[in-house]
Amino acid sequence: MDKNKARVKKWLKVFQYLAGYLVAAWTFLQFVEWILDRYNISPYWVDIFLWFFVGIIPSLLIYLYHQDRINQRILKLREKIIFPLNLVLVFIGLYFGFGTSDLGATTKEVSYLDAMGExxxxxxxxxxxxxxxxxxxxxxxxxxxxxxxxxxxxxxxxxxxxxxxxxxxxxxxxxxxxxxxxxxxxxxxxxxxxxxxxxxxxxxxxxxxxxxxxxxxxxxxxxxxxxxxxxxxxxxxxxxxxxxxxxxxxxxxxxxxxxxxxxxxxxxxxxxxxxxxxxxxxxxxxxxxxxxxxxxxxxxxxxxxxxxxxxxxxxxxxxxxxxxxxxxxxxxxxxxxxxxxFDEAKELVxxxxxxxxxxxxLNNLLYGIHGETKDIEAYFDTAQKRFEASKSMYNIENMADASLVVGEYDRYIQMVDFYSKLNPRNNFIFPYKLVPELLKKDAEAAKETLKKTKLLHPGQDNINAAFDAAVTFLEKEETVDLNYFEGIYRSQLSEALVKFWIVEDRLLYHYSNQTIETTMPTGKTSLVVGMPNGFTGEYEFYSDKNGIAYGAKVTENYYNGGTNVYWIWKLDDSIRKAEEHLLNEDYDKAEVAYQEAITKNPNHFYLKNTLQHIQYVKSIDSLDLQKQFNDVVGLYSKEGVENTRKLFVKDGKLMYKREGIPSKQLLPISRNRYMNLNSLRLHFEFDYEDDEAVASYSLLYDAETDKWENYGPELNYLYKEKK
Structure with missing residues (x-):
């Protein structure tokens, strides 16, 4: 009984000391927090000291209970093991918990340019x-x-x-x-x-x-x-x-x-x-x-x-x-x-x-610059740095895309699995495994993921069909010559350039000013880019008589079920040379260069239109050309059509503008027909009465039929407003 009373008394004394220790530790932490806050030092130090004080409590309890003996430097074997082991475990835990944390100042000095460039x-x-x-x-x-x-x-x-x-x-x-x-x-x-x-x-x-x-x-x-x-x-x-x-x-x-x-x-x-x-x-x-x-x-x-x-x-x-x-x-x-x-923009960003x-x-600007310069390592490093600092959905998506671009397919799959476990009821996460599975050439896994995606997302038939083709082709185990696709292509919808280039065993893709993406073959001459649950672009390439790709039909599929179809046309040195002469308005050299470009690229419809423009400008007096422009200047509208067409002359050039649509310079092919270099598949024509334009309408080129068509006379045929 006396021993039990002594033991209880001893434990009470231990807890008294422990209470004093906790009060002293808490007071110390409050002081440290004030110091850190006062001098803008990392608040992680408070957490480090807190867990250190908590972590050594097992050793402290042993010491307080046996302090009379230990103070005489008499330690048993268990204490010789427990004390250092406790400290080692505490330091290991602190290292893994705070080893990557910034323990310095919470602020830093940085340089910046003001609005005046200073x-x-x-x-x-x-x-x-x-x-x-x-x-x-x-x-x-x-x-x-x-x-x-x-x-x-x-x-x-x-x-x-x-x-x-x-x-x-x-x-x-x-x-x-x-x-x-x-x-x-x-x-x-x-x-x-x-x-x-x-x-x-x-x-x-x-x-x-x-x-x-x-x-x-x-x-x-x-x-x-x-x-x-x-x-x-x-x-x-x-x-x-x-x-x-x-x-x-x-x-x-x-x-x-x-x-x-x-x-x-x-x-x-x-x-x-x-x-x-x-x-x-x-x-x-x-x-x-x-x-x-x-x-x-x-x-x-x-x-x-x-x-x-x-x-x-x-x-x-x-x-x-x-x-x-x-x-x-x-x-x-x-x-x-x-x-x-790009260099100047990158430095500022x-x-x-x-x-x-x-x-x-700002990050979007930087990702776009990395794409323009094909700098995949910088693209990955930027995405990784942002992701490590913040797990926002924006950073998750960029980190995932960058992982695919550099061939880190397993990392991507691990990310999808991680976020799927965090959100097991979210059926929009798991389909993203499909792309890295395809790139890894894991046909069975890709087939299973696609099957599950179709089951849970039946409304995405247009997107799922694009990946169906990729899975089917992968199962055939046929080889693909990536060199066939490589090159720079011009969109007929806009001024965008579409680049395909090879890095190791990957064919990468970049659309002007956007991020870099990876491609997946759906056939010997076809590709798909994009992701489930969002967007895909199907590229069906066409070859000339020598078996060389000259262009591709693009079918864009959207999450809402919509599609958009257009063509891209491969550029070569002859086309670039011709375009440079045209930009400099050196029509004699441009005419020769375009004739050469047409010979080398007979399927590029717009080259012939551009040559027509050059020859027409050379055939007409400059004053007569300005009069022709002035004859069509004005507003064109129609009841029931909200946006009017505005045609005006600026710096001697005929310009076209419609609300919500970019401005275009119209280049004459003839007296009543014009092309533009902004959207190659779009032409404009004018109807005249008594030498004065009275109406305008536009034509769209159909590459399938090689014909120009009026795409909607009810909304497309607009009348010139009288002054």
Missing amino acids: LNETTVTKEEFRTQLPIFNFTNLTDDEELNWMGEGIAELLFYDLLQDKNITPDQNWAENTTDKVMESSFISDIYVDGEFEKKDGKFSITSSIRSSKNGAVINSKTFEGDDFLDLVDEISHFIKISVDIPETNKLQYIDLGIKEFVSTSVPAIKNFVRGNYEEATALDSTFALAYLRSSRRDITYSKGKIDEQALAEKAYRYRERLPYDMQMEAMANRYLAYDK EMQLEISPQNRF
């Missing part, structure tokens, strides 16, 4: 210490569908506004229900933002909620009411910033421009901006720099036409001082891209990414 230095929060913040659309509580745009508008404006604060990395998302919001946000953050709004009696009421990404529960919420929609968004942005867990010393460190300052003061202009109607947005606000920038980026990404790409890029550059620093740099880099100055490494607009 080099400056500033201090920014390191990427690792920024708060990831997914933002979802706000819900419209009214029955007024005209207000639906505000749901996305609030989220988009908050996204742009919060981009200014380098303590936060906002990420705009489009999931609608709580389950999907939790699924998407839990990858990257502990919280996410959504909300709801309504308008009554001319007043807005917007409720913004900060929610847990674990279960969607509200952590903090506030309702904002007022007459001015844009001012309310600014207030919500401020509420989010003070609600997010940011070290006190970092708060309010960055310039915070108001929505009206860097976006627009016009709500109608912003409404069109959110809907992607950038042309209408800038018509309502001629200094809308962000709309010019987004419009130019869209035109460059899809190669809609150098005329508008450069004009819009110049507008964004002109009004760039209205924008925050990130967007100013983007506007400057975008201007270089509009003129194909990489510099700004030191400040804003997760800015997807």
Whole structure:
């Protein structure tokens, strides 16, 4: 009994010492946290000390219980083993838990260019210490569908506004229900933002909620009411910033421009901006720099036409001082891209990414530049660096694509399996295994994945059929000569160049200003690019009499069931030489060069049209040509057709413009027929009465029949408006 009492007394003493240890450790941690916060040092040190103090408790308990003996330096074998083993295990655990963490300062010095191109230095929060913040659309509580745009508008404006604060990395998302919001946000953050709004009696009421990404529960919420929609968004942005867990010393460190300052003061202009109607947005606000920038980026990404790409890029550059620093740099880099100055654009983008490494607009620019320069290693390194810092859906997709490009097929499959386990009920993840399985030539696995995809996604017949062909061809185990496909092709839809090139055993693909992709054979002379659950492009190549590919029929399949069919045409030195002479308006040399190009490329329909243009321009007096242009200048419209055709002369050139469609220079083939170098398959004709144009219509080239067709006289035949 006495021994039991002594043992209990001894344990009570041990727990008293342990309580004192915990109090002292907690006090020490509070002091360390204050020091770290005060001098902007990594907060991971608090966690390291915490787990160290907790980790050595087993050894501490043994020591406290036997301290009389141990203080006399009498240690038993078990203690000689447990004490060092405990420390080793603690240090190993800390290494694996924090070995890759930045344990230095939370800020760093970086260089940047201001709006005037002057080099400056500033201090920014390191990427690792920024708060990831997914933002979802706000819900419209009214029955007024005209207000639906505000749901996305609030989220988009908050996204742009919060981009200014380098303590936060906002990420705009489009999931609608709580389950999907939790699924998407839990990858990257502990919280996410959504909300709801309504308008009554001319007043807005917007409720913004900060929610847990674990279960969607509200952590903090506030309702904002007022007459001015844009001012309310600014207030919500401020509420989010003070609600997010940011070290006190970092708060309010960055310039915070108001929505009206860097976006627009016009709500109608912003409404069109959110809907992607950038042309209408800038018509309502001629200094809308962000709309010019987004419009130019869209035109460059899809190669809609150098005329508008450069004009819009110049507008964004002109009004760039209205924008925050990130967007100013983007506007400057975008201007270089509009003129194909990739090195200069890359230098600016990489510099700004030191400040804003997760800015997807800047990263898109960089990925596009890597594609233009075929730099697959830089593409992979950029994607990997972004992915390691943030597991956003945007970074996941880029990391996955980059893994395929460099041949890391198993890494891609592991990523799909990992995210499938995190979201076992999400049937949109597993189909992505199909592409790496095809590239690995694992026919059985690919066949099984495709079978399951068809079962769970029957509405994607057009996309599934493209992969059906790839699986069927793989099962035949036939070899494919990748050299057959290699080359640079010109799209007949736009000014885009499509590149195919070989790296080791892979045929890579790049569409102008977009990311690099991998291709999968569906036959000896056919390919497919793309992914399940999204988009595929089927390429059916055609050969000349020597068996050399001269072009391809492209069938694009979209998730909504839609398709788009067009052709791409292979370029060679003779075509490039001819185009250069035409660009320089050296018609004598151009005529000879195009005749040579036609001889070498007899299937390229547009070369013959271009030669007709050259010969016509050479045959007509310059004054007569200008008169011909002036005869067709004007607006062409028709009742029931919304967009009018506008034809005008600029710098002696006949230009065509229609709302929502890029500007085109029309090149005369004859008195009443014109071609353009923007969309090769599109021609324009005019009807005359008494030597004056009275109507216009367009023709589309059908490569299957080798004929030009009027694609819709009811909407296509427009009448010239009288002055």
